[in-house]
Amino acid sequence: MSERNGTHSGTVNVAILGCGRIARHMAQTLRGMSQDDRYADLIRPYAVATRSDEARAREFADQYGFPHAYGSYADMLADPEIDLVYIATPHALHADQAIACMTAGKNVLVEKSFTANERQAQRVLDVARETGLLCTEAIWTRYMPSRQLILDAIESGAIGTPRQVYANLSYPVSAKARMVDPAMAGGALLDVGVYPINFIAMAFPDARIQRTISSCTLTDRGVDEQFSATFWLDNGVSATIDSSMVSVGSRQGVIQGDNGYLIVENINNPERIDVFDKDHRSVNTIDVPEQITGYEYQVVSAAHAILEGRGECTEMPHTETLRIMRIMDSLREQWGEVYPFEREMASGTEG
Incomplete structure (x- = not known):
């Protein structure tokens, strides 16, 4: 990426920090974008790094067409050609890794949940402000065209005045070690529960929570296994969400008004929006645009922000x-769920 007259122009070189499942999903996306006329001049799949396994990084790079592979994060961050780092590691590692990237002069796209708690998030964003670099959360539904389609359906008046919302996201993923590890900020909330929370926030962007009631089941290691919560919003809407890491859920988002309701199929990656009248008759089906994977929208937004010199x-x-992050902290407080590193910080023993 070059710089002319104080403004950036050219192609954004993207690196991936981590080689897990979600990193592979991003790699597939970047490869697809590099072969798509809409995005080929904007982004370039450039590098991947593991913590300490160069052979694994090289295998990953060869599979997805990345020209550079690094066996340590430090080696990757020393590469001056990298413009944007996508952080694809467990939640508990995001804060330190994002700060290391920005300290090395790299813009960051940080996988959700952004950090393990609000305190960590504020620390990351303080560094972003100090460095002037882009720092943004990779919660992909926030960047998808479906977000505006849902808002348009609500604002069309087809369902009348919204009064109730229900949103679910549940997957049986407790077999993954990080999901049940409190040291990695495991549990359903930060991994899958974050999506129903964001669904409500996107559907009612100007509303704020006035009151919350929630409950959860904790594992024997002290992380939330499944939970439900009801939020009363200051616009008169009550919103109920639930998530689980031990069951298969409907993945639906339902917004109910006084004249009808709409159903979003798969709030994690919306497939369509079905609108019904007060007699439960289908009145409209709204399809979402075809996409490479759905990850491309956040990459495009991050790339444009970098080229335009924006920090968010x-x-x-x-x-x-x-x-x-504050909402999720408040839920964990209700449940008495505290991560080990939070206890250490509170006791002043954190190294």
Whole structure:
């Protein structure tokens, strides 16, 4: 990426930090974008790094067409050609890794949940402000065209005045070690529960929570296995969400008004929006645009922000990242769920 007259122009070189499942999903996306006329001049799949396994990084790079592979994060961050780092590691590692990237002069796209708690998030965003670099959360639904389609359906008046919302996301993923590890900020909330929370926040962007009631089941290691919560919003809407890491859920988002309702199929990656009248008759089906994987929208937004010299993306501004983290902190407080590193910080023993 070159710099002319104080403004950036050219192609954004993207690196991936981590080689897990979600990193592979991003790699597939970047490869697809590099072969798509809409995005080929904007982004370039450039590098991947593991913590300490160069052979694994090289295998990953060869599979997805990345020209550079690094066997340590430090080696990757020393590469001056990298413009944007996508952080694809467990939640508990995001804060330190994002700060290391920005300290090395790299813009960051940080996988959800942004950090393990609001305190960590604020620390990351303080560094973003100090460095002037882009720092944005990779909660992909925030960047998808379906977000505006849902808002348009609500604002069309087809369902009348919204009064109730229900949103679910549940997957049986407790077999994954990080999901049940409190040291990695495991549990359903930060991994899958974050999506129903964001669904409500996107559907009613100007509303704020007035009251919350929630409950959860904790594992024997002290992380939330499944939970439900009801939020009363200041616009008169009550919103109920649930998530689980031990069951298969409907993945639906249902917004109910006084004249009808709409159903979003798969709030994690919306497939369509079905609108019904008060007599439960289908009145409209709204399809979402075809996509490479759905990850491309957040990459495009991050790339444009970098080229325009912005420190955040409009789709997920820093204030919203902090607000969502604050909501999740408040739920864990109700449940008595505290991560080990939070206890260490509170006792002053954190190294």
